[in-house]
Amino acid sequence: MALTGSGHDGERERDVLRRAGEASVLILTSLADGPKHGYALILDIKEFSGLRLGPGTLYGALDRLESLGLIQALPAEERRHPYRITSAGEIALRDHLDSLERVSTVGRLRLGLGGV
Amino acid sequence: MSSYRHARITEIAVRCYPQEWRDRHGDEAIELAELLVRDGGSPVLVAWSYLRGAAREQLVTRPSRRLRPALAALVVGATLIGVPLVLLDSSTPANAASSGKVVAAISNRSDAVGQLESVFRSHHFSIEVEEEPSSPTRVGSILAVKAGPEKAGGHAVLREIAGPCVGGATGCIDAIAVPLHYTGTARVFVGRRVKPGEAYFASASILCPGETMRHGGNPRKTAVSPVHGLRSQDC
Numbered sequence A: 001m002a003l004t005g006s007g008h009d010g011e012r013e014r015d016v017l018r019r020a021g022e023a024s025v026l027i028l029t030s031l032a033d034g035p036k037h038g039y040a041l042i043l044d045i046k047e048f049s050g051l052r053l054g055p056g057t058l059y060g061a062l063d064r065l066e067s068l069g070l071i072q073a074l075p076a077e078e079r080r081h082p083y084r085i086t087s088a089g090e091i092a093l094r095d096h097l098d099s100l101e102r103v104s105t106v107g108r109l110r111l112g113l114g115g116v
Numbered sequence B: 001m002s003s004y005r006h007a008r009i010t011e012i013a014v015r016c017y018p019q020e021w022r023d024r025h026g027d028e029a030i031e032l033a034e035l036l037v038r039d040g041g042s043p044v045l046v047a048w049s050y051l052r053g054a055a056r057e058q059l060v061t062r063p064s065r066r067l068r069p070a071l072a073a074l075v076v077g078a079t080l081i082g083v084p085l086v087l088l089d090s091s092t093p094a095n096a097a098s099s100g101k102v103v104a105a106i107s108n109r110s111d112a113v114g115q116l117e118s119v120f121r122s123h124h125f126s127i128e129v130e131e132e133p134s135s136p137t138r139v140g141s142i143l144a145v146k147a148g149p150e151k152a153g154g155h156a157v158l159r160e161i162a163g164p165c166v167g168g169a170t171g172c173i174d175a176i177a178v179p180l181h182y183t184g185t186a187r188v189f190v191g192r193r194v195k196p197g198e199a200y201f202a203s204a205s206i207l208c209p210g211e212t213m214r215h216g217g218n219p220r221k222t223a224v225s226p227v228h229g230l231r232s233q234d235c
Helices: A009-020 A022-031 A038-049 A055-067 A087-110 B003-015 B019-038 B043-061 B067-080 B085-091 B109-122
Strands: A071-073 A083-085 B101-105 B126-133 B142-147 B159-163 B172-179 B185-192
Touching (some): A022 A038, A022 A055, A022 A087, A055 A083, A083 A087, B003 B043, B019 B043, B101 B109, B101 B159, B109 B126
Parallel strands (some): B126 B185
8 A cells, every 4th residue: 555645535544553653753764864774774863863773673564564555665775775755755754743842842841841 | 593594584574475476586585684684684574574473464365364373483483592482372273172162253245255164174074165145244254154955973063153233334244253162064155245236135124125035934025125124224
């Protein structure tokens, strides 16, 4: 299933990404600044989020994101397969981050921490 | 743990994935494991991550058909890396022996035949699954079960279990209970999408305009209008 489009389709993509799980969001975020292969993804995600993705989780999420059309596999470099984010993946990530931001703003306000 | 041993465990864990996954990711996965361990990662956690991924992959690829390999992957891996089996016990499916019946259920209508065949084959039942054209609401459901002659001492009772139809209508059959020691033969008919112009199975309660009846004592007659109360989306 490939996801395309924007507008109210974005809601569908956001939902898909929400169901796809946290690992998928981390992977899309990592790929947002350029293609990476598995090991580079794990290192980058560890650096920006402090979370270490297990390799089994990583491959499961990569396959899921690829089947959703949110990322694309690039030609292999020896044994490594780099991936890049697709335009549908960028839309899904942007919508998801917007949603998180809204939740974050409300949560901070309610905790008396002020808006972001 | 020696580097040889953890490399071996990783290899075994990767072997638990389906062949197509191994063809695509296998070499990279082994290299990635080596790099993660070299960076100070725990070989046990790396292997365990692959085993959980393999179990998920087996279940996703073909849910019912892959249940055994998936569980086997977890059990073999857990044994290798020293996780007590009791920790996995809660994820083991209900044992058919405790109920005396095997329930072959359809959870994915687009793979109804595969799911039923998988259960029948794994219990060595002589039950064939055939597809028959059906009305849209019955696609992926069991249309009929025809039991054949019994072998000596066989158990005849195949019980149909009702479930919701596509679109929310009721009265469809989405599972069949087979006695654990069933020795008879049977054929199970599953609904499939109709080709243009093809006559197909429909029950009186779900007839739509243009549907042709093949059962119910009114063969090959075409319904002219929906049965009263039929929701439009069912057609």
